[in-house]
Amino acid sequence: MSWFTLPGGVPWLTLTLVIPLAGALLVALAPAVAKNVIKQLGIVSALITLLLVLAIIGGYQHGMGNLHFQFEESLKWIPSAGISYHLGVDGLSLFLLGLNALLFLLAIVVADPVTPRFKEFILLFLILEAATAGILLSLDLILFYVFWEAMLVPLYFLIGVWGEGRRVYAAFKFLIYTVIGSFAMLVAILAVAAINFSQTGKPSFDWTQLILHPASGSWQMPLGLGTIGIQQLLFIGFALAFLIKMPIFPLHTWLPVAYTSAPIPVVIVFAGLVSKLGAYGLVRFNLALFPDAAHSFGPFLALLATIGILYGAFMALVQTDLKRLVAYASMSHLGFIGLGIFAANLLGIEGALVQMINHGVIIAALFLIVGMIERRAGTRLRAELLGLAAVAPVFAALFLIVSLAALGLPGLNGFVGEFLIMLGAWTAFVPLAVAAGIGVILAAWYVLRFYQGSFQETPPKPAGFTELRWVDTGVLIPLLALMVVIGISPNFFPAAVDATVKALPVLLR
Amino acid sequence: MPVPAYSFLMLSGVLFTMGAIGFLLRRNPLVVFMCIELMLNAVNLAFAAMSRYLNSLDGVVFAFLVITVAAAEVVVGIAIIVQVYRAGRQMDVDELDLMKE
Amino acid sequence: MVAGFAILAVWEFLTALGVVAFRRPIYNAMSLVANMLGLAVLFLLLNAQFLFAAQIIVYAGAVMVLFVFIIALLNPGPELTLERRGTEWIYAAVFGVIFAVLLGALLFNRSLTGRPGKLTPEAINAVGNVQSTGAALYTSFLLPVEVTSVLLLVAAVGAVYLAMRRIR
Amino acid sequence: MTINLSGLGIDYGVILPELIVVGTAIVVLFMDLFVPPDRRTWLAVASAVGLLAAGVASIPLWGQSRAAFGDTVVGDSLAAFFDVLLLAVSIVTVAISPRFLRALDLDYGEYYILLLGATAGMMLLAAATSLMTIFLGIELLSICLYVLSGFARTEQRSQESALKYLLLGGFATGFLLYGMALIYGATGSTSLRGIAAFVGSTNGAASNVVLLLGIGFLSVGLAFKASAAPFHMWTPDVYEGSPTIVTTFMSVATKSAAFAAVGRVFIATFPSLASQWYFALALIAMLSLLIGNLVAITQDNLKRMLAYSGVAHAGYILLGVLPGTAQGFSATVFYIAAYAVMNFGAFAVVTALGAAGEESADLGYWRGLFYRRPFLATVMTIFMLSLAGIPPTVGFFAKLFVFQALVNAHLWAPLIVAVIMTIISFYYYLRVVVTMLATPDDLAPKPARVGVSTGTVLGAAAAATIVLGVFPTTVLDWAGRAAASLHF
């Protein structure tokens, strides 16, 4: 079943890529001085994209299993190399697509027109949106890789140009880190295709083809390092890219500096979405194409993820800069997602999927709040904030709700994901689930330190801290609504996703 | 009895190497250039010898081409060297290091 | 024959040494001339009279005259050939020697494996060395020869451009 | 005796492009006598027309395989492909030359003559199927380039670079010739067809010292022209010293022509010796990648940086040769085309900036370029991203196809080196971009406006970089067919 049906014959998915680009083109043509026009252009195109994506979500047929894609589009691109323009959406990407559209809209709304070179800012944003959407939609590995890399460029500029502090260093570090992973993945992609070619005799980078012929056999390493399974080798290649992007401990050191120096609208997208793309990649490729390797590496990576949970939590506990604090909190939460993925069972993966959405919503909201605090207080240092609830009660209330969602309070969305993830992890490896539980307790600790430290006690400082404006509230409301809705009645999620996840090869092994 | 072919090859090899060594040792561009000519001569010797022993004229023709080209190169080379000299710089290739890391 | 070759080989070696070792450029030039003349004789020994002629005319004639003329024109002072900055020259010598030794070792006692053609010295001399060479030049190697003409042209143009004074 | 030209294969169609170019050179030579100095742009126009005509003339060679003039040249798809490529490069070079030359007061007719001569040499090299023509092609283009790199006669740097290029070039020529001699001695033939026949027929070839040495020295000579490590030493200095416009031309064209020859020699002539020459070439490729990328990191002079990146790219291009298959070489050919577009673009930007005579090569000069010359900065960004290999630019697919060739051939060691070095290369390419984005210091001089022709050329190059990055299929097919025509 589906909520409603969309007319066929329309390239819906391509539209979701084209509309932001069209918006970017319009922005490019607009005069640089007309900042408000530019902003409205950005908002409008992002809004249209959002509506389109909502239509797609609504028109998505539930319960179609065995890796069945919808709104599929396939065109020849580089036939000689077996590369094609193949788009499709399934349970794994459906809601992330929505998150993508939503976060970009919010980010553009909060973008401040007084930003220098605002035109280029919005321009890059829209391009970035197209790239991220492409990552979620592409079913051809090369196409995916193209979007994956194309995403780097706008991000790099958005941090390197509009960032603050050690922006260039941050951008470089992020870029180099990411590129290392990407090239590992590129080699793996080529190898996968080569193996598939040797099996089927016709070149193809198409996910739906490759998944039919999982690699097998093993490879004799040089220098007498013993043998390693081909699948494992390829798995590592892919995983490296995604683990760095998430990031999973210990590949995370680009994260704090990048998040800290990125401007708020960027970091919303960056933390809220881009990190999920790593997790998405893990599910889409590592779990789907290399099920055996996923099982053999699962425990180790789950361990890393769990370490990440605790590590991030402890780091968050002692941060003095709120942005940094949230960055590490994000890392800790991503550890949960990783844990769920590598638990490699139905509940774990579904938990991870729903937690991707939740984390996107929560972290975006947290960074928004940090940004609002910074705009009002002119500082992000916890030591310089106190008792603001007295002067900004509404702000305090909304912030409180976000914090509670962040610490996984049952009844809000954070709990849903963490519950399922830990349940999945408990089935796979109990000790890690227990450690994750400790992570939850630590989360309560540092989140409350964050909230209480800045908004409670007395006297309020800095003086002249103002209450939320309507636009701020308006930006936060949709996120809060999601937190509550997903927390109270999340069943729409498994309804749409269940079939796809059940069909993942890793579960069938 | 005829001279074995490889003796010519080795002679040319020796001459070639001497040219190369000269190239590496000398600092006067003119002399360096002469060393290059020496190397080319070694090549010509090889060509001539080969065409003799292979009973084909390719080598001779090749050697002839080499001679011509060398002449052309010398013309251009001398012109360049003169240019450098006109600029009032020392006739020492080691001094020509305006461009380096 | 062997004796002739031996003598010439020694001669070539000594003159080459002269090219490398003399300090005054003019001496280098002179020993290069000598070397080229010796080479010309070797060409004769190899039954390549045409090359002999070309060598003498083009090289010993044109090229070396040019050299000597320039040397006379520029008159560069003697260069301290073997006094070197640092130790580069040692590397140079060592590399060179190793190179020569390896080359020699590899080439020693190798016969030319290529298929011999029909043009034995007898066949050539039957027609006449120059004639046959000329025939080769203008039949099978027509294009290369023509290319050299272009090459000479651009060389002339280039040389003229570099050498000419500013005319505006 | 009678001169018998039958069976020689006199076929002017094959060398028609070269003939036209040379003819144009002579025409320009005479025009130079009459055209008044301030009208020398006409020479540019004339050369462009000639080059265009040559390009048209080289189209018919596509898809054919016409050996001519006693197997010294061949007219086939590869030749046609490279003819068009080289001609295109020289046309755009000519297009952006006049402003630059006038700015530097180098506006002499000889420039065009030599440029045409060099182009002719390169085209010959691309079509050469005989050691002699290879040698002559190389010499023709070299001699022209010697003079061109010294074209700024009063510039000491220019003279110096000319002299360095000349001396080292002569040195390399020595090795090249010696190698040719040895090959000739080992095979008894100077035409590649004959050599290939010999190597294919005799089984002892793999252990033939003379032959192997010959191949080795030959590759030294070719590597020098392609500026692959460790025979790249001349590259940075000469690139830096020569007039930027000349650097632009030779950085792209010479490499392309040289690799055409590499293909003809290694892929077509010595396929059976692949396991022998693989080591040498693999080492050269890896060394080029290593040195080129590493040293480029430390450069503050854009021309030197691009020179080293050129060395690195020589390595990438060589990677496609390593598998020794036409499929691999098609990747190389595609890469050359891509490299021609993006590298020409990059240097052209430097040229356009230097047109007013500033020290545009110094990276410090590029600070905040985005806010002074947005157009130039944008296109430069595109070229840098492409050189780094970020999609959706042609540079990405170039690398992709080369890597794919290596993967399919299971050549892991070069692949690993290439990948790691590519990652490192991101550093210096993006460094340029960052510099252009850095907050502008108002002290920096405002360069002259970009002329129409230059603007067009740059825009076209940028557009090509993107378009080929999105739709590489056509060019890839061309490259494939060009590479497929490599056989005797």
Added chain:
Amino acid sequence: MDALGPLVLLAPLVGFLLLALFGRLLPRPLVGWIGAGAVGLAFVFALAILSQVLGGQTLDQTYFTWWQSGDFFVPFNLYLDPLSTLMILVITGIGFMILVYSIGYMGSDPGFARFFAYMDLFVLSMLLLVMSGNLVWLIIGWAGVGLSSYLLIGFWYERTSAVLAARKAFVMNTIGDVGMVFAAFMIFLNLHVLDYRGLFSRVHLLPKGGTVITVICLLLLVGAVAKSAQLPLHTWLPDAMEGPTPVSALIHAATMVTAGVYLVARMHLLYDWAPAAATTVAVVGGVTAFFAATIGTSQVDIKRILAYSTMSQIGYMFLAVGIGAYAAGMFHFMTHAFFKALLFMAAGNVIHAFHDDQDIRHMGNLRAGLPITFWTFLIGTLSISGFPLFAGFFSKDEIIRAALSAAGSEFWLGILALITAGLTAFYMFRLFLTAFGWEWLAHDERHLHEALPVQTIPVIILAAGAVVAGYIPVAKFLSPVFGHAAEVGAAAFWGLAALSVLVGLIGFFFAYLLYARRPELAVAWRTRIAPLHALVEHKYYIDELYDRVFVRPGFALARFLNDVIETRVIDGAVNGLADFVMVEAREFRLIQTGRVRNYGLVMLGGALGVVLIVAAFLGYLPFRLGG
């Protein structure tokens, strides 16, 4: 009936939303009556439910699906049986009283609306907790009450102490929540159900007393212990007294803290199936009861004394449910709700009268100044110390009797409970005698003001409850759930009654002796047992212990990770690699000397390399390339 369930929830929900969204716009009286009225309404619905439950009906109605994938099915369903009905009645009933009281008590507080919003939120979550028909929603309610408790403890967020207390409470409750979540995991993985009906019907599939069921019950116990402030997770409750007094009355005395008892009672089938776990519950309860009572004897803050007494009384309830006397436990829960709420509210009046001074040593002789408070508090004291015919007397005696009549270790717990009863009487009368005193002061120069009627009337009502609640046949009412308790012979009943009364009298006597008759003796004894007294006064230094063992090491570790691991080790490695590359690059760069001859040298080296490769191929070198 399936409509009444949601209605009970709806009332406080609406109240909460109204107050949360518009509270600051509405006039104060309206706010107060909305807040209280919502709960009152809920109470009415609860009574309706009661009538139907008495009619023998029960409810297990699913309203919507929370999550379904595979066999993981979690509905949102309400489960109404006598047990939950009892809970609802107490929550809404007592809650209504307390909220009415708050209208007066909080009257002057700027955060008036916020207070009532929080209170309604609490009632909502508490009702959810007791009405939920499955573990997930139980946990959601469980966390909800934790949240509202956190909010209300930290209600006066200007006070650092309040903020810290709130955080402490929340974190400790989170520990409990995690425990319960894990319990839910094990239940699901072993029985594949999470709703009560399925659970209760399948418990028997597990081996009785086996590891699984035991672990499940222990994990549940973790949650119960945290929520009910039993050892060892009890330290948050005394600090929780930072909150307004009505909060202490409702949340930290009457209802929330007894959620643990409810949980065990609700899961009694599981605990019956895991005797070891049940015993653990009993032991925890008994020990806590005694332990808290001892601390109670040495405190001087009136609310803290009551807090410890709460711990102690809940200990009784744990003991009861631990030994299987579920009905008795719930009975005591109900009576305790009455008299403890009463005590707190009365104490609140006193605190107001003394302008927020809570030190009992500053009070005394309030009969004249605060007559109503005086008498009601006295009733509460008598009730809690088990004075015959008062509510506490019946419920406590049932527990002690059950413990003593049980065989084995429980017997000793019974003895402990008996001693605790004496201690209870002691510290309660110590409190009463010190704070309220005996004699009548003709005229009180302190000008104490008795609280407003809106405060006193609820107190009086509760006082009545504290007297008569003992006569409510709770055991009979709950019998559908727990089955019929064993009949006890009159002899045993009166014998034990006499015994406990005796113990209570001893406690009272000592209190009278030391704090009314001859205070100097108290001083003398205190000095004599100084170390012991110090130990008790400092609550056995458990706070300090936790601080040393958990909090400080935690921060130390975090700082170590932040300062050393992150910067030096991990990032150090990364940057080190980058620097290495740069250094290498500089090395290579040095080749480029700009001298032709060096370039030539390098080229010759390259050529040499080529020659070497050839030689290596042909085997002229020690190593050989190729075939």
